[in-house]
Amino acid sequence: MFQLTQLRCFVAVATELHFGRAAASLNMTQPPLTRQIQLLEHEVGVLLLxxxxxxxxxxxxxxxxLREAEDILRRSQAATLAARRAMRADAGSVTMGFIPAASFTMLPQLLATVRTQLPxxxxxxxxxxxxxQIEAIGADRIELGIVRPFAPRSFTESAAIFREPFVLAVPAEHPLAQIESIPLGALEGQAFIEFCPSESRYLYELVAGRLRAEGVAPEVVQTLSHTHSILSLxxxxxxxxxxxxxxxxLRYAGVVFRPLQDAGGFDVELHLAWRRGGRHGVADTLRMLIQQAYPAPARP
Incomplete structure (x- = not known):
């Protein structure tokens, strides 16, 4: 099997088309260069020059x-650099999951922060x-995840990194759209689009639980899993x-958003999740940067 040294010698001669200049570029004398080319041609079994x-x-x-030799040399260099980066805590790649809602809340700004501070x-x-995501973290398919709060798992840790209030989305022509701040009681008997209790359990429990606590019973006409689908209706x-x-x-032209009255503590969170006891140097560095940039928000 030929060696990388022989490939480098061949590429130098093929580029210079002159043994003397190729030897000088490799910082060696011509006889050993000629010998390396001869060994390579013998190994390949054809005349190359x-x-x-x-x-x-x-x-x-x-x-x-020549084309294949240049590709092998490029890949060998890339492999070397990747191995060296793996020994650093501030270089390499991290696989991170995210829920769709993160893409229009904090994810763009988070990625900009990473590009600036961990280039x-x-x-x-x-x-x-x-x-x-929780399953993928447990199986080491991803290192980090941006998730909704979840039931505790023995292999996973998490921390809150984002919190926001709930608001009421109403059709632009709806009577409630004319009110600046909506009491929850105004939803009594209203046609209501609800988060799906099985696929969006966290959001469903927050909203349905608060309405039950306030004694408000809207008329549920649809249940959907994603915010953008709910807004389309x-x-x-x-x-x-x-x-x-x-x-x-998300900017739906026919949707108006109104704050809710007396909605203290009626908010929704995003968490950063990672594997408990995991040893991913670069992922740990990224996790600490995210937690520093997005410290756990104070609970109302």
Whole structure:
């Protein structure tokens, strides 16, 4: 099997088309360079270079082999750099999951912070629901996850990094759109679009639990899993919905957002999750940066 040294010698001669200049570029003398080319041609089994007097030219086989040799050398260099980065805590790649809601709340700003403060860290994103992220963290398929709060798991740790209030989304022509601040009691009997209790359990329990606690019973006409789907129905005039405040960034033309009265503590969180006791140097560095940039918000 040929060696990388032989490939470097061949590429130098093929580039310079002159043994003397190639030897000088490699900081070696010409005889050992010639010997390396001979060993390479013997190993490959074909003539790669034609020598005629003082000139050198590639054979057809040499032209093909040159492209492959350059690719092998590039990949070997990339592998070396990757291995060296792996020994650093501020360089390398981290696979991070995120729920769709994070893409219109904090994720863009978070990635900008990473690019500025950890320029040698590449974040590989995976859009996943919270339950799928927790499973992936346990199986070491992702190192970090931006999730909704979840039931404690023995292998996972998490910390709150973002909190926002709920607001009421109403069709622009709805009577409630004319009121600046909406009491929860105003939702009594209203056509209501609700988060799905199985697929969006966290949001469902927050909203439905608060309405039950206030003794308010809207008329549920649809249950959906994602905020953007709920807003599309609000936009179509199907009903009203209680959604996180950041939903206004989705900019549905026919949807008006109104704050809720007496809604202290009626808010929704995003958490950063990671594997308990995991030893991912770069991931740990990224996690500490995120927690520093987004400290756990004080609970109302």
């Amino acid at each position: 034609e020598r005629a007097g003082g000139s050198v030219r590639l054979t057809p086989a040499g032209e093909v082999f 040698d860290v590449q974040v590989m994103l995976r859009e996943m629901q919270t339950a799928d 609000v936009d179509a005039g199907v009903g009203v919905a209680v959604v996180p405040h950041s939903a206004h960034r």
